[in-house]
Amino acid sequence: MSFDYVDYICLECARNKRVKQVPKPEDLRCDACDMKLYRIDELPILVRYPERISINNARITDLSGRKIDTVKINQRIHITADITNNQNHDQKLIYLVQMDSTIPISTSLKTVCDTLAAGKTSCWPQEFQLNMDGDYTAKIFSWKSGYDQIALFKPTNVTVCVVP
Numbered sequence: 796m797s798f799d800y801v802d803y804i805c806l807e808c809a810r811n812k813r814v815k816q817v818p819k820p821e822d823l824r825c826d827a828c829d830m831k832l833y834r835i836d837e838l839p840i841l842v843r844y845p846e847r848i849s850i851n852n853a854r855i856t857d858l859s860g861r862k863i864d865t866v867k868i869n870q871r872i873h874i875t876a877d878i879t880n881n882q883n884h885d886q887k888l889i890y891l892v893q894m895d896s897t898i899p900i901s902t903s904l905k906t907v908c909d910t911l912a913a914g915k916t917s918c919w920p921q922e923f924q925l926n927m928d929g930d931y932t933a934k935i936f937s938w939k940s941g942y943d944q945i946a947l948f949k950p951t952n953v954t955v956c957v958v959p
C-alpha cells in the first residue's frame with residue numbers, strides 16, 4: 796500500500812495544507828486569505844545560493860534545545876538550524892521545514908515569515924511529533940517571499956530515525 800501526500804502552500808501568507816493526492820485535484824484555497832494554493836513541488840524555485848545567507852548546524856533537538864540523535868515514537872522534537880545573514884541589511888524571508896517520509900504524516904510542512912537582521916544569526920525551531928517508527932527526512936529551506944521563490948541558502952536535509 797502506498798500513500799501519496801502532497802504539500803500545498805499559499806503564496807500570500809505561507810499557510811500550508813497537506814492533502815492526499817487524487818487524479819484530478821480540485822482547486823484548494825487558503826483557509827486564511829482564500830488565495831489559491833500551489834503544490835510546493837511544482838513551484839519554479841530559482842536555485843541560486845549567493846552565500847549572503849548561510850545555514851549551519853542543522854539538527855534535531857528535544858524541546859529544551861539539547862541535540863539528540865534518536866527519536867522515540869510520539870516524542871516531541873524540534874528541527875532547527877542556525878541561519879546567518881551575512882549582509883549589511885535586513886533580509887525578509889520565509890523559512891520552511893518539510894518532513895518527508897513514505898509514512899503518512901498529518902503535519903509535514905512548517906512555515907515562518909520573519910526578518911533576519913543584518914549580521915545576525917537566528918533559528919526558528921519547528922516542532923514535530925512522529926507517531927510511526929521509520930526513517931524521515933526533514934528538509935530545511937527558505938525563500939525571499941511567497942511570490943519570490945528565490946532560495947536564500949542551499950536546502951539542507953536532516954535524517955530523523957524514529958524508533959519504537
Ligand SMILES: [Zn+2]
Nearest residue numbers: 805808825828
Ligand atoms: Zn493565505
